Amino acid sequence: MGGSLVSDRWVHPKARVADDVEIGFGTVIEADVVIGSGCRIGHHVVIHRGSRIGAHVRIDDHASIGKQPMRAANSAVTKDKIQPPPQIGDLCIIGTGTVIYAGVEMADAVLVADYATVREQVNVGERTIIGRGAAIENQCTLGAYCKIETNVYITAYSTLGDRVFVAPCVATSNDNFVGRTKERFKYFKGVTVEKGGRIGTNATILPGKVIGADALIAAGSVVTDDAPARQISLGSPAKPFRPVPENQWLENQDW
Numbered sequence: 001m002g003g004s005l006v007s008d009r010w011v012h013p014k015a016r017v018a019d020d021v022e023i024g025f026g027t028v029i030e031a032d033v034v035i036g037s038g039c040r041i042g043h044h045v046v047i048h049r050g051s052r053i054g055a056h057v058r059i060d061d062h063a064s065i066g067k068q069p070m071r072a073a074n075s076a077v078t079k080d081k082i083q084p085p086p087q088i089g090d091l092c093i094i095g096t097g098t099v100i101y102a103g104v105e106m107a108d109a110v111l112v113a114d115y116a117t118v119r120e121q122v123n124v125g126e127r128t129i130i131g132r133g134a135a136i137e138n139q140c141t142l143g144a145y146c147k148i149e150t151n152v153y154i155t156a157y158s159t160l161g162d163r164v165f166v167a168p169c170v171a172t173s174n175d176n177f178v179g180r181t182k183e184r185f186k187y188f189k190g191v192t193v194e195k196g197g198r199i200g201t202n203a204t205i206l207p208g209k210v211i212g213a214d215a216l217i218a219a220g221s222v223v224t225d226d227a228p229a230r231q232i233s234l235g236s237p238a239k240p241f242r243p244v245p246e247n248q249w250l251e252n253q254d255w
Helices: 182-186
Strands: 004-006 009-011 064-067 099-101 231-234 239-243
Touching: none
Parallel strands: 064 099
Antiparallel strands: 004 009, 231 239
């Protein structure tokens, strides 16, 4: 198998790890991994073959980077396809127990908090925050400067624009047939949240719905139709209530 056992960690001889990288006890770094200067790798981290880690990245204890997807015997949509190694940009922070799958592309300065999961074929824009315990399913795109809060579920095939805010415990869905009939395969579609859209705590967004730019979905709402831009929508089903105040428009912020 090769490699070196130093302080109870294992680094494959074909891994390229900068000389100043700190590596904790029990960590495994597989072949063809590249880790840039100034990184800190915690205890019992697994970095799978070929993963690319930028400079000054922090990866906390028990994280798994580059895990290949699993496919259950009766899975309807997960494919038996080997995903390419993940790409993690500079200055990212990966929390304890977090799983970053193969096929992820993560821009600079992203934070993925403890116990979150980012599935295969997900792109994450710069400085986005993915909160504790959040799940980002496969084939999603998250823009830059998004905030995905604790225990959010972003369903597969979803797209979030830049500066999107998703409050804790929001749930999204992509299957109007709820797992029955073959017809459902023609209509799988995630949600779209356009630039600056905001979703309040514990809201539910049904498959294929579009939340317009700078729209706000009130806490606890159920979105069954597209939500218009720059409108506050609320209720079950959610309906437009009143315009978003101009001082809350994205273009009027002092970032």
